[in-house]
Amino acid sequence: MSFPPMYGGTFSSQSVASLPAYTAHERPSTAGAARELTEHVFELKDKKKRAWATLKLSSSARASTSLPTFLEGDKITGSVTLDLTNSEKILGVSIMIRGSIVAGALPQDRLCFLDATTPLWLKGTANPRESPSEAAPHYDGRLSGDYCWPFSIVLPKEVTLTNPEEKHGTPRTYHLPQTFLERTARASVCYELFVNIARSTFRVDSKLQTMFVYVPAIRPAPPSRFRQLAYRQNGPIPGPDLDPDGWHTLPTSVAGTVFNARRVKIKCVLSLAKPLSYTRGSVIPCSLKYSCDDSQALDLVCTPATTNVCLHRQVTFRPEPAAAEYSARRDTTADTFLEISRAVWWPVQDGAGSGSCRFDGEIHLPKSLKPSSTISHFSISYSVVMLPFKVTGFSSQDAKSVVLKQLVQIATMFPKGPKPRMYTPPRYEYEIGDNMFIPPARGYI
Numbered sequence: 471m472s473f474p475p476m477y478g479g480t481f482s483s484q485s486v487a488s489l490p491a492y493t494a495h496e497r498p499s500t501a502g503a504a505r506e507l508t509e510h511v512f513e514l515k516d517k518k519k520r521a522w523a524t525l526k527l528s529s530s531a532r533a534s535t536s537l538p539t540f541l542e543g544d545k546i547t548g549s550v551t552l553d554l555t556n557s558e559k560i561l562g563v564s565i566m567i568r569g570s571i572v573a574g575a576l577p578q579d580r581l582c583f584l585d586a587t588t589p590l591w592l593k594g595t596a597n598p599r600e601s602p603s604e605a606a607p608h609y610d611g612r613l614s615g616d617y618c619w620p621f622s623i624v625l626p627k628e629v630t631l632t633n634p635e636e637k638h639g640t641p642r643t644y645h646l647p648q649t650f651l652e653r654t655a656r657a658s659v660c661y662e663l664f665v666n667i668a669r670s671t672f673r674v675d676s677k678l679q680t681m682f683v684y685v686p687a688i689r690p691a692p693p694s695r696f697r698q699l700a701y702r703q704n705g706p707i708p709g710p711d712l713d714p715d716g717w718h719t720l721p722t723s724v725a726g727t728v729f730n731a732r733r734v735k736i737k738c739v740l741s742l743a744k745p746l747s748y749t750r751g752s753v754i755p756c757s758l759k760y761s762c763d764d765s766q767a768l769d770l771v772c773t774p775a776t777t778n779v780c781l782h783r784q785v786t787f788r789p790e791p792a793a794a795e796y797s798a799r800r801d802t803t804a805d806t807f808l809e810i811s812r813a814v815w816w817p818v819q820d821g822a823g824s825g826s827c828r829f830d831g832e833i834h835l836p837k838s839l840k841p842s843s844t845i846s847h848f849s850i851s852y853s854v855v856m857l858p859f860k861v862t863g864f865s866s867q868d869a870k871s872v873v874l875k876q877l878v879q880i881a882t883m884f885p886k887g888p889k890p891r892m893y894t895p896p897r898y899e900y901e902i903g904d905n906m907f908i909p910p911a912r913g914y915i
Contacts, residue, residue, distance in 0.1 A: 507530065508533065510527045510528075510531070510538050510680070511534070512524070512525040512678055512679075513525075514676060520553075521553065522552065522553050523550070523667065523676065523678050524553075525665050526548045526549050527680070528548060529544075529546075529682070530544065538680065539682065539683040540682060540683070540685070542625075545622045545624050546621075546682075547621070549619060549620045550618070550619045550665050550678075551616070552667075553615075554616075556614065558612065558613055558614070559612050559613075559670055560667060562589060563591045563665070564588060564589045565587070565590060565623065565663065565664070566585075567663050567664075568584060568586075568662045568664070569583050569584030569585075570583065570660055571658070571846065572659075572660055573658075573789070581847070583629050583631055583846060584629055586623070586625070588623050591617075591619060628643050629644055630642065631644060644844065645845075646684060647659050647848070647850070648683075648843060648882075649684050650785075650843075654808075655787075655806055656785070657785075660681055661681065661683070662680070663679065664677055664678070664679040665677065665678040685882060686841060687883055688747075688879070688882045689881060690879070691747065691885060693885065693887075694743075696716055697713065701891050707743075716744055717742065718744050718746055719741045720876055721737070721739045722738050722740070723736065724736045724859065725866070726771075726859075726864050726865055727867070728767045728864055730865070732764065734767040735762065735763075736760055736762045736767065737760065737762065738759070738760055738874075740756065741757040741758070742755070742876060746876065746879060747878065748835060748890075749880075749882070750837055750838070750882065751837035752835055752892065753893075755831075756779060756832060756854075758779070758828065758829045760772040760826060761826040763825060765825060767864070768827060770861060770864060772827055774829055774831075776859055776861050778856070778857040778858075779812070779813040779833070779854065780810070780812040780813065780854070780857070782852065782853050782854075783808045784808075784851050785805070786848070786849045787848050810836070810852075811834050811836070811897065813832065813833045814831050814833075814834070814894045814897060815829040815830070816831065816894075818830050833854065834892065834894075834896045841881060842879045842880045842881075851877060853875050854875070854876045855872050857872060857873065858870065
């Protein structure tokens with residue numbers, strides 16, 4: 471792949487190939503270094519505004535005011551503290567973690583895919599200030615004074631649920647999805663952590679709770695060795711002609727009429743870099759070749775400005791069969807489509823001669839993209855699509871809304887080996903301010 475034309479600043483008259491790749495997205499590597507954790511504090515207060523129950527969590531969030539953030543494989547560590555001025559009868563203290571797909575306010579609108587409880591202390595086991603071996607048989611569970619229970623919980627990487635697509639309820643294993651909270655989406659994926667302070671039968675339990683962000687570990691396979699070499703040497707990545715095994719090729723054609731006089735057929739070959747999995751915060755390398763017997767039509771229709779290849783996101787929600795009856799009068803099926811980013815193109819001289827032209831490009835991926843995921847009746851998927859030409863003087867004979875479409879995966883971690891590079895300044899169609907984005911955690915992209 472050749473480099474795009476020079477942009478920004480003042481450059482000498484050297485060849486474009488001598489320019490370095492655009493590295494604004496890079497940051498110093500933290501591999502091998504201990505990640506500094508952020509402490510979050512949540513409190514329950516009495517009528518005098520004195521905190522009598524305190525939950526502390528250590529997470530990978532950027533600030534204590536943000537939601538706690540936990541990466542796949544991280545331990546959820548913290549402590550629960552009670553400061554009781556009067557003697558109170560408490561049956562137990564436990565941590566509950568729930569992951570849910572939420573589509574409304576009713577109980578039927580919530581599917582709990584993760585439900586884990588970790589007891590910190592139970593009545594009859596031991597005085598919180600004593601070891602279990604020292605527990606007094608007559609201890610009745612009345613607590614007074616200060617108590618502190620540290621905890622460390624590991625979340626499972628996968629959960630097994632009934633597959634909604636199977637009639638007989640065949641179980642299926644899913645990777646835990648990332649937290650997903652957006653105003654425009656029909657459904658959300660949320661994770662909650664509760665501290666449950668159980669009281670006697672006739673008293674309401676006390677709960678201290680917070681939502682948190684979960685980030686799965688999705689790493690693409692390494693790119694081709696030729697592309698890795700180009701990244702290491704800060705040079706142009708080889709196109710499909712030089713590295714055929716490193717590209718996924720999608721041929722198609724577009725038929726139309728030029729100036730209402732001549733019928734033409736334009737052959738298109740769109741190539742996407744393998745593997746078809748890309749890390750958010752990086753780019754999707756693209757290559758596109760056009761060929762046509764009518765050189766005037768080729769120059770009119772096939773230009774970087776008229777070529778529209780972009781990344782689309784689709785959020786799909788389907789209600790469970792059990793919820794279909796009560797929600798029959800509502801629109802329960804929701805597919806939300808969103809254009810994330812359009813490819814940036816630059817011309818390439820490949821020596822093919824007249825009758826053809828080639829453009830190389832890349833699609834920029836925002837760091838805040840939610841990764842691809844599927845769990846039960848909820849999914850987030852991404853596709854690279856090529857849209858029809860919109861050129862004055864050319865009318866297409868095809869009524870297709872999409873010329874080409876290829877499903878791709880959005881990952882959260884860089885592949886092993888050299889970091890992918892971008893060769894043009896970042897450009898996004900997706901305005902972050904329009905949605906409830908949650909910043910990525912340290913250590914992940």
